[in-house]
Amino acid sequence: MEFDLIHRHFKSPFAALVKANRDSVLTGIGDDCAALAPMPGHGLYVSTDTLVEGVHFFSDDPAPAVGWKSLACNLSDLAACGAQPIGFTLNLSLPLIDESWVAGFSAGLLEIASTFNCPLVGGDTTSAGANTAKTISITVFGEAPLQHHGFHRALAKAGDDVWVSGTPGLARLGLLLEYQRLGSLSRFYSSSEILSVLELLSVMPQSLKQLAVAALRQPFPRVNLGQSLRGKANACVDLSDGLSGDLAHITTASGLSAVLAVHALQSVWLKRWPELSQLPGSVTFLDTLLNITLQGGDDFELCFTAEPTHLDAIQSINTALCRIGQLEAGEGLWLSQPNHSRQRVLGVSYKHFAEPTL
Amino acid sequence: MEFDLIHRHFKSPFAALVKANRDSVLTGIGDDCAALAPMPGHGLYVSTDTLVEGVHFFSDDPAPAVGWKSLACNLSDLAACGAQPIGFTLNLSLPLIDESWVAGFSAGLLEIASTFNCPLVGGDTTSAGANTAKTISITVFGEAPLQHHGFHRALAKAGDDVWVSGTPGLARLGLLLEYQRLGSLSRFYSSSEILSVLELLSVMPQSLKQLAVAALRQPFPRVNLGQSLRGKANACVDLSDGLSGDLAHITTASGLSAVLAVHALQSVWLKRWPELSQLPGSVTFLDTLLNITLQGGDDFELCFTAEPTHLDAIQSINTALCRIGQLEAGEGLWLSQPNHSRQRVLGVSYKHFAEPTL
Numbered sequence: 001m002e003f004d005l006i007h008r009h010f011k012s013p014f015a016a017l018v019k020a021n022r023d024s025v026l027t028g029i030g031d032d033c034a035a036l037a038p039m040p041g042h043g044l045y046v047s048t049d050t051l052v053e054g055v056h057f058f059s060d061d062p063a064p065a066v067g068w069k070s071l072a073c074n075l076s077d078l079a080a081c082g083a084q085p086i087g088f089t090l091n092l093s094l095p096l097i098d099e100s101w102v103a104g105f106s107a108g109l110l111e112i113a114s115t116f117n118c119p120l121v122g123g124d125t126t127s128a129g130a131n132t133a134k135t136i137s138i139t140v141f142g143e144a145p146l147q148h149h150g151f152h153r154a155l156a157k158a159g160d161d162v163w164v165s166g167t168p169g170l171a172r173l174g175l176l177l178e179y180q181r182l183g184s185l186s187r188f189y190s191s192s193e194i195l196s197v198l199e200l201l202s203v204m205p206q207s208l209k210q211l212a213v214a215a216l217r218q219p220f221p222r223v224n225l226g227q228s229l230r231g232k233a234n235a236c237v238d239l240s241d242g243l244s245g246d247l248a249h250i251t252t253a254s255g256l257s258a259v260l261a262v263h264a265l266q267s268v269w270l271k272r273w274p275e276l277s278q279l280p281g282s283v284t285f286l287d288t289l290l291n292i293t294l295q296g297g298d299d300f301e302l303c304f305t306a307e308p309t310h311l312d313a314i315q316s317i318n319t320a321l322c323r324i325g326q327l328e329a330g331e332g333l334w335l336s337q338p339n340h341s342r343q344r345v346l347g348v349s350y351k352h353f354a355e356p357t358l
Numbered sequence: 359m360e361f362d363l364i365h366r367h368f369k370s371p372f373a374a375l376v377k378a379n380r381d382s383v384l385t386g387i388g389d390d391c392a393a394l395a396p397m398p399g400h401g402l403y404v405s406t407d408t409l410v411e412g413v414h415f416f417s418d419d420p421a422p423a424v425g426w427k428s429l430a431c432n433l434s435d436l437a438a439c440g441a442q443p444i445g446f447t448l449n450l451s452l453p454l455i456d457e458s459w460v461a462g463f464s465a466g467l468l469e470i471a472s473t474f475n476c477p478l479v480g481g482d483t484t485s486a487g488a489n490t491a492k493t494i495s496i497t498v499f500g501e502a503p504l505q506h507h508g509f510h511r512a513l514a515k516a517g518d519d520v521w522v523s524g525t526p527g528l529a530r531l532g533l534l535l536e537y538q539r540l541g542s543l544s545r546f547y548s549s550s551e552i553l554s555v556l557e558l559l560s561v562m563p564q565s566l567k568q569l570a571v572a573a574l575r576q577p578f579p580r581v582n583l584g585q586s587l588r589g590k591a592n593a594c595v596d597l598s599d600g601l602s603g604d605l606a607h608i609t610t611a612s613g614l615s616a617v618l619a620v621h622a623l624q625s626v627w628l629k630r631w632p633e634l635s636q637l638p639g640s641v642t643f644l645d646t647l648l649n650i651t652l653q654g655g656d657d658f659e660l661c662f663t664a665e666p667t668h669l670d671a672i673q674s675i676n677t678a679l680c681r682i683g684q685l686e687a688g689e690g691l692w693l694s695q696p697n698h699s700r701q702r703v704l705g706v707s708y709k710h711f712a713e714p715t716l
Contacts, residue, residue, distance in 0.1 A: 141404070
């Protein structure tokens with residue numbers, strides 16, 4: 001049963017992708033180990049993430065979206081190190097063998113694996129018994145030249161610009177829309193905060209709502225961007241826990257402070273959705289968005305620091321990258337207003353342990 | 359909370375082991391990815407296994423034993439491919455943060471990781487909410503020279519001797535003793551079989567009982583043996599699912615049949631415990647042991663095939679290796695009696711899906 005299931009939904013659908021990578025995958029699924037041949041002169045990068053039903057995804061999320069996201073959050077870690085994906089392993093622990101769910105999960109996984117040319121090379125599938133939560137662990141492997149420094153968090157320098165890709169906070173907006181749909185927003189926000197959030201959600205353009213839910217369900221890891229930043233960025237993280245929390249990993253490890261411009265953070269949204277500044281109550285909405293931008297996790301965008309001399313080179317990679325602030329001597333995360341007044345941002349990262357389950 | 363827990367029980371206790379391997383571990387726990395530097399001219403071997411509480415270990419198993427076994431079963435896969443461990447990642451999903459359990463688990467993990475010089479390089483810890491089962495996934499990395507063929511299952515040849523290390527079935531005997539202790543042997547055996555098992559357990563020497571439970575709880579992966587077999591063995595598997603099932607992986611992949619000598623299989627036990635042949639009813643006992651030897655999983659011994667010309671070289675590696683049969687043209691698994699009569703062994707491998715939970 002186990003062998004059949006693995007063959008039908010994993011070995012067979014992924015066979016073409018493994019074959020297309022036969023130079024790097026010496027042995028795939030089916031032996032005691034997979035065997036890979038990393039490129040000579042390259043370091044091996046490894047990252048692993050676990051997704052638990054009810055904690056990291058909703059039970060009624062479409063199975064292909066769960067498959068996509070399981071690999072996406074791991075590829076995002078490779079992206080944050082500037083590594084090229086070469087393969088991954090999958091541990092799937094299921095309460096029962098729900099074959100239609102497995103088929104959907106596998107289809108989503110194959111879609112993202114094919115998009116990033118990252119073959120499935122091994123895994124373990126377990127039936128954990130009724131009443132358990134679906135648990136998915138993926139470990140992904142990548143490579144980068146040994147001379148690349150991997151964008152370690154401690155490599156940021158005072159004077160570096162701070163950059164972000166995409167729209168940090170967009171996935172959190174998607175999560176809030178999902179909570180609203182399920183009637184459980186009040187478990188997430190205090191009564192003093194919830195009104196402004198509800199107002200924001202009620203006036204938000206429909207196109208933005210759809211993109212927010214898509215950002216939550218099917219994040220697009222910035223794998224190509226990460227590799228393009230080799231030789232340009234100093235430190236880089238992916239925004240899995242939220243901008244303020246993840247940027248703090250860099251400032252803490254590098255012994256620096258970050259000063260982010262409120263105007264720049266708002267422009268991340270306004271550049272894509274200029275109509276947000278025209279809505280009634282837009283000042284309040286932009287404040288609410290600012291908090292979502294700082295706190296929101298699960299974006300899987302990149303936040304990186306680079307010396308100002310690289311500005312043109314970075315903008316030529318991708319015009320949608322936004323420079324949101326600078327690093328300075330000192331510690332902590334600060335917001336600066338257009339009038340140059342500063343306000344310290346305190347403890348607002350996304351913590352899976354601290355948060356209510358979905 | 360999550361960061362503190364990881365630091366206290368994983369990053370800090372494993373720091374010395376990571377440092378001792380600084381040539382191969384460029385970046386350990388704490389960045390988006392770990393970075394490893396495999397030796398030039400070597401292939402990278404990867405294996406992953408999941409252990410679920412109540413399926414793969416008992417809820418009341420000592421936490422250090424669970425930590426040991428979680429890595430042992432992965433190292434055993436590297437052993438079966440003849441690879442040298444270089445590091446591993448850990449995914450730990452817990453119902454609640456039971457810190458004393460985590461501390462014990464980490465201690466057992468560190469003990470085996472130190473024994474095999476295999477540093478923890480990354481991971482993910484998740485609180486999955488009350489009423490969930492502890493779920494542990496480990497992915498282990500190893501290396502072997504590119505010219506080593508990895509003992510693929512399809513590489514066995516007709517005429518090869520079949521060898522095993524240790525005492526296959528010993529861990530199954532340990533599992534039966536645990537079931538007996540919990541009063542649940544009847545969930546595992548039919549009423550027609552249970553009497554002979556109970557009789558065997560009742561007369562078994564105490565020293566054998568203790569070793570059987572130890573084999574179940576703290577199996578010793580044959581990592582050094584696996585590497586010593588490079589250039590000698592053709593195909594190799596580890597006995598995670600049981601001798602008959604795992605050997606079938608080799609015979610099926612290689613398009614051959616295996617003929618095992620009943621006398622040789624029994625001598626695997628009698629060489630270590632000669633008193634088993636002196637017990638009242640020893641003929642029945644030896645038959646029961648034979649079934650346990652063929653069916654028993656979780657042994658993490660190696661079963662390998664090698665051309666007869668390598669006999670002396672293999673015996674000089676380790677005198678406790680037993681030659682139990684040969685491969686022939688044909689298909690299936692056969693037992694041969696001293697009088698050369700043969701009997702086919704049908705479908706008796708250990709399947710996690712098919713088995714009752716503990």
